[in-house]
Amino acid sequence: MNQSTEEKIKQAALSVFIQKGSANCTSREIAREAGMNVALVNYYFRSKSKLFALIFESVMQDFLKSMVQVFSSELPIREKIKILIEREFEFLGKHPDIPNFVINELARNPEAIHGIIPVLQMVNESGVFDEARKLQEQGDMRQMDIVQITLLIMSNCQYPFMAQPLMKVIHGVSNETYKEHLIAHKDHAVAMVLGYLFPNDQITPHE
Amino acid sequence: MNQSTEEKIKQAALSVFIQKGSANCTSREIAREAGMNVALVNYYFRSKSKLFALIFESVMQDFLKSMVQVFSSELPIREKIKILIEREFEFLGKHPDIPNFVINELARNPEAIHGIIPVLQMVNESGVFDEARKLQEQGDMRQMDIVQITLLIMSNCQYPFMAQPLMKVIHGVSNETYKEHLIAHKDHAVAMVLGYLFPNDQITPHE
DNA sequence: ACATATATTAAACAGTTGTTTAAAACAGAT
DNA sequence: ATCTGTTTTAAACAACTGTTTAATATATGT
CATH class of the missing domain: 1.10.357 (Tetracycline Repressor; domain 2)
Structure with missing residues (x-):
């Protein structure tokens, strides 16, 4: 349960990207799924597209x-x-x-x-x-x-x-x-x- | 070649929807592909989602x-x-x-x-x-x-x-x-x- | 020619998008 | 407690979204 913020975002992104596709989902959706602020997504991964590439x-x-x-x-x-x-x-x-x-x-x-x-x-x-x-x-x-x-x-x-x-x-x-x-x-x-x-x-x- | 405006939009929508998907394309993109103004898309088909349903x-x-x-x-x-x-x-x-x-x-x-x-x-x-x-x-x-x-x-x-x-x-x-x-x-x-x-x-x- | 309905346009609307900023909360070390 | 670097937040940014509006052009019937 003691999961790092970075890992939480990755997991949320994986789930959201696979369910909806890269084009049909928003950064805010990923942040919400991970239970945190939008800015954190870019703080850890620079941009939505960089996060997508990783996933x-x-x-x-x-x-x-x-x-x-x-x-x-x-x-x-x-x-x-x-x-x-x-x-x-x-x-x-x-x-x-x-x-x-x-x-x-x-x-x-x-x-x-x-x-x-x-x-x-x-x-x-x-x-x-x-x-x-x-x-x-x-x-x-x-x-x-x-x-x-x-x-x-x-x-x-x-x-x-x-x-x-x-x-x-x-x-x-x-x-x-x-x-x-x-x-x-x-x-x-x-x-x-x-x-x-x-x-x-x-x-x-x-x- | 003498194609009605309505048909032109339908054809453009078909092409764009199939290539990019309903979520990953814009009304303006469809209009551009049909060679006309955005407002015409809604003038003939009420909304993007109604046009999509038709296609x-x-x-x-x-x-x-x-x-x-x-x-x-x-x-x-x-x-x-x-x-x-x-x-x-x-x-x-x-x-x-x-x-x-x-x-x-x-x-x-x-x-x-x-x-x-x-x-x-x-x-x-x-x-x-x-x-x-x-x-x-x-x-x-x-x-x-x-x-x-x-x-x-x-x-x-x-x-x-x-x-x-x-x-x-x-x-x-x-x-x-x-x-x-x-x-x-x-x-x-x-x-x-x-x-x-x-x-x-x-x-x-x-x- | 004029009047009327239809077709088309540019502009604006409110809401959402990815991304950035500046301030706040937090941690650990001294 | 104070300083220092890291994490987190709310707010703002410009660009873009679907949709609407009000004005203009085009066609049609008289």
Whole structure:
């Protein structure tokens, strides 16, 4: 509970930025959420845009960290993909607003681009994609570009969370029902992606 | 070229709203894009939010129209899904910003909810989901909830367009290269979704 | 030509925005 | 207690927001 003022502001900014986006929230809103005066936000972080840059960078890190970690582990490729998708669903269950936030800022906020450099560095250092390519060459994996493999996995993980408001209204289901659909969808995503990437496997390994 | 003032404003509003979102653009910006005075926007549409409601409603219509149309056709189920995905890619190729726009407004703009009622009506009247359920019962289609089938299809169509800025920066590819990836991805989406929904088919029917 | 309704403009309105300023409250050291 | 540096506050700043007003231009019908 004994949290420094600086940390309180960061946490409030994280919450407000993700919920409303950088353009649709005010400095005063962040200050109110942190329970203090507006001037303090600029006292600690110079400007709203500098604070945003800081927050966005850390969100980008969290957003891609789990993916990178799984791939630098020593598991067989099928397990890696399975665990990757499961981890992604676990992460998104806790932070369902992050994909929309990230994609939206990247598309609409020119400043957001700067927050990406350290993430690129992390991804490159991890050698994720090189390893994926290697596994693809030596194995029975379907031949397709790494970009598209990434798309395959991320589409089926992130979109279901991003589209929650749309899906709820189209199908007229409650929050709770949709959460159950999300849980069930995880298994479909694993089975479908594995089934497509490894067409020679008869039955997707279960459990 | 002989376009009425009202239509000019609508068109400018459509463009600006989709590019920047309802919260991140100004009435003056819309007026400037339409080449006229700010006051005219309110003269024709009363307020910014009324104009937005109008635009959002029509975008929602376009957004879901093709999907509904395909399903009320008389094709066999596999063809329906294939054409549905291909149409979706065609539509998104022309309007890549719409999914992000729709999902973002629904998540962050309370007013956007109102724009959905006529769309719901359209979807209900079309009987899309009832027919999908019927096809599922009588055929060899994998048993899964309609919500999840919708998710399967929309995820693999819309996300690749929504994530374009993210993917470009992660994989370091140009606009043109990514466009090629999108084209190639369409076939993967068709094959993967059909392969998963109809597990008894040996090989996905090709062309 | 004139009268009337419509379309368009520049200017103003009150409220909000990010940011700065100057004063106050607080801490710790001497 | 006094000094010193740091934290916090209320108030102010100019710029910008959506919206309105009152005046001007344009079109239309007679």
